[in-house]
Amino acid sequence: MNFKLKVWRQADHTSSGSFETYEANNVNANQSFMEVLDVVNDDLTKAGKEPIAFDHDCREGICGTCSCVINGEPHGPEDKVTSCQVYMRSFQDGETITVEPFRAKPFPILKDLVTDRSAFDKIIQAGGFISVNTGQAPDANALPIGRETAELAFDAAHCIGCGACVAACKNSSAMLFVSAKVTHLGLLPQGQPERNRRSLKMVEVMDAQGFGGCTNTGACEAVCPKGIPLEFISRLNRDYITASLMERPESE
Amino acid sequence: MKLDPKIPSGPLEKKWDSHRMNLKLVNPANKRKYKVIVVGSGLGGGAASASLAELGYNVKCFCFQDSPRRAHSIAAQGGINAAKNYQNDGDSIKRLFYDTIKGGDFRAREANVYRLAQVSINIIDQCAAQGVPFGREYGGLLANRSFGGSQVSRTFYSRGATGQQLLIGAYSALSRQIGLGKVQMFPRTEMLDLILVDGHAKGIVTRNLVTGKIETHMADAVILGTGGYGNVFYLSTYARGSNATAIWRAHKKGAGFANPCFTQIHPTCIPVSGDYQSKLTLMSESLRNDGRCWVPKAVGEKRAAHEIPETDRDYFLERMYPSYGNLAPRDIASRAAKRVCDEGRGVGPGGLGVYLDFAEAIQRLGEKTVRERYSNLFDMYHEITGENAYQQPMRIYPAIHYTMGGLWVDYNLMSNIPGLFVLGEANFSDHGANRLGASALMQGLADGYFVIPYTIGDYLANQKQKTPATDCPEAQAAEKAVREEIKQLLSINGTKTINEYHKELGKILWDHCGMARNKTGLTKAISLIQALREDFWKNVKVPGDSNNLNQSLEKAGRVADFLELGELLCRDALEREESCGCHLREEYQTEEGECQRNDEKFAHAAVWEYKGKNQIPVRHTEQLTYEEIHLTTRSYK
Ligand code: SF4
Ligand code: FES
Secondary structure (H helix, E strand, O other), X not given: OOEEEEEEXXXXXXXXXXXXXXXXOOOOOOOXXXXXXXXXXXXXXXXXXXXXXXXXXXXXXXXXXXXXXXXXXXXXXXXXXXXXXXXXXXXXXXXXXXXXXXXXXXXXXXXXXXXXXXXXXXXXXXXXXXXXXXOOOOOHHHOOOOHHHHHHXXXXXXXXXXXXXXXXXXXXXXXXXXXXXXXXXXXXXXXXXXXXXXXXXXXXXXXXXXXXXOOOOOHHHHHOOOOOOOHHHHHHHHHHHHHHHHOOOOOO | OOOOOOOOOOOHHHHHHHHHHHOOOXXXXXXXXXXXXXXXXXXXHHHHHHHHHHHOOEEEEEOOOOOHHHOHHHHOOOOEEOOOOOOOOOOOHHHHHHHHHHHOOOOOOHHHHHHHHHHHHHHHHHHHXXXXXXXXXXXXXXXXXXXXXXXXXXXXXXXXXXHHHHHHHHHHHHHHHHHOOOEEEEOOEEEEEEEEEOOEEEEEEEEEOOOOOEEEEEOOEEEEOOOOOHHHXXXXXXXXXXXXXXXXXXXXXXXXXXXXXOEEEEEEEOOOOOOOOOOOOEOOHHHHXXXXXXXXXXXXXXXXXXHOOHHHEEOXXXXXXXXXXXHOOHHHHHHHHHHHHHHHHOOOHHHOOEEEEXXXXXXXXXHHHHHHHHHHHHHHXXXXXXXXXXXXXXXXXXXXXXXXXXXXXXXXOEOOOOOXXXXXXHEOOOOOOOOOOOOHHHHHHHHHHHHHHHHHHHHHHOOOOOOOOOOOHHXXXXXXXXXXXXXXXXXXXXXXXXXXXXXXXXXXXXHHHOOOEOHHHHHHXXXXXXXXXXXXXXXXXXXXXXXXXXXHHXXXXXXXXXXXXXHHHHHHHHHOOOOEOOEOEOOOEOOOOOEOOOHHHHOEEEEEEOOOOOOOOEEEEEEOOOOOOOOOOOOOO
């Protein structure tokens, strides 16, 4: 298969960027999209040009590092996969494929396709945890948790923090990401003591980091590689309202 | 090189307790006066950073990824072992200890492994309290599955993403401490050298991967939790960024490198499909609970899997190892797969694959149950191969997956460099010549949560002098050397790409130092690698410059280190004239192709001392003495 790649190039955070077009020829249908970028990069290197910077690590859909907008869609055309799990059999031979970074104000572009998503870490630091020091835990079976609850908590905890939800949203809202964490910990008995505080703190930092509000378009759910459902946002909203009624965030 | 394992005296079951009583303590008010550097934010580094900060130490944690949540521990699928005996099937600390030592083919240190089995229990409690959503029974209690190399069911799991869930647990504990200001986090920052002051590890030189800025950080102790070095083989199940730079550069500063040739090949990975391939994907060992491995009986079989009747199939693991069957340990299962493929009975492109078949499980349990257990693995398989494993068997083949070797550490997890501690896969301590499934997560968390918080205190309590300044001569010299190496890499401007070198190195190692090794091949590999390394420094092309984000430069430094480490791997394999665990020397095997250990000559850890560029390293040994266990020939028949 042969392709043209129209790729966003940008030297650094402060420069303005533009598209460059590269050829990728003799591509195998079972080659992954990132492996095509590898080959293009080796060609660029040999031609004395700078290769395309792009984020990736595990290449198996679990670390959440890869983050390309492919043909206008965060993580590309296939359902429920990350950018690193896109295979060339998903495209038409001869196609021109557009590749851009995740675009959202809270995720500044560092270079080419690489963005800074540390705003997500800041949200977790604000409250995405259960406060238990090492060594303080009771026996694991002392606290039975129904199987359905545990399974649902897993579904929420499976979020990989990739940020596709933010990139897909016209408001750059991080509600799907935050709702996944609030749901995961809020479903479990261990998570109850900090439940109110957690949603208040996380939402506060989410707003401070410049993420927008949710207007229920569902664009996030459609691109989420881990199938985090919109329904979790309703849970977050409920938790947040209850928490706002129950207590006020402590001023620290 | 002085190698004192510092194994506490007394009976095995009492060692850890009495050792903890004898360790010096740092009083709570003094803890905040100490700084600790942690490199790596996975299960070892992340758990250590969080736990040390909780105790009051000031921690600086570094990772090359854009967030600590992306460390490669995240990719572990199947589970984590613990001697909880929740299933009442006869498990105990002693049994987990014994299984681990035996699984490692009697090449691990008894005392460390016993402690690992002891603290395994606390790990599960800790993780559950953090909110890790482990699999549960309908009654709400924790569920278990079986894993290779054991006859009890002691593996805890979160569907097929146990590593992710445990890492998110450690990451959330770490994030809490970052939020509290007790941990300063440095993502996208790579350690490029270790700084020694008066022979003690007191700092590191780093490069900010976004701005290119070179900096020094000083502390009272340095902890490395930077993972394994399997990417030396190029194709592996590791993340693309996983590298050996931190441990290798520490090695070049004097840290002993133990058993580098103990590298694990995982039997169930998706086979290679072409030379563009950048990595291999593992299919969790847990699949062998219900999947059956087979190949056609006949060489050159042309029929599709479903057309081959039962009588023409060879369920080779069940045939060769009737009592463990499909759950034979990894080294054994991998070699068996290689053997049937070498006989010409492999399936798929190039005959490099065997079937892993779920038809019988689906018939027995129903598709729904199989789906519940493994759906994310089946989905992953489908994404990569385009094949549906509910309808046709998976094709799998062994691939590099883990490294048991690593920096030598004593019972306190301190290397032979005082003040340098090494955790998790980066050290050599617990898995001997072969690691059992679901034990890597256990070790990473044991080291990070439950060992280092105790043992580091003993070292720090004896460190009275102030943290050295960042502009001390030792730090300046290290920083200068780092700058020079970067300059050199960028100035070669040759014609070959870094990937080309890396691939070539990987091929040499896979061919001569992979699943089966011999003297001629290893000797050849050493000279091939030397030549390749020489060529690299003359002819590599590293584009871009050093003062911004430059992924080629990052890779160049890592591959330069692999080109040195690869040679050491072969040297170690060459000198170990026996077969044990994952290290199969063709000269030392039984007629059936099983390992022939030589306990008289090789019941030791081989610890290598760096002697300078292109100098022959020196091999030291730590004799392994077994108080509790009798060395036997491992049998899974
Ligand atoms: S919710 Fe989905 S899209 Fe958003 S960060 Fe999590 S996994 Fe990515
Ligand atoms: S590279 Fe890890 S999810 Fe894509």
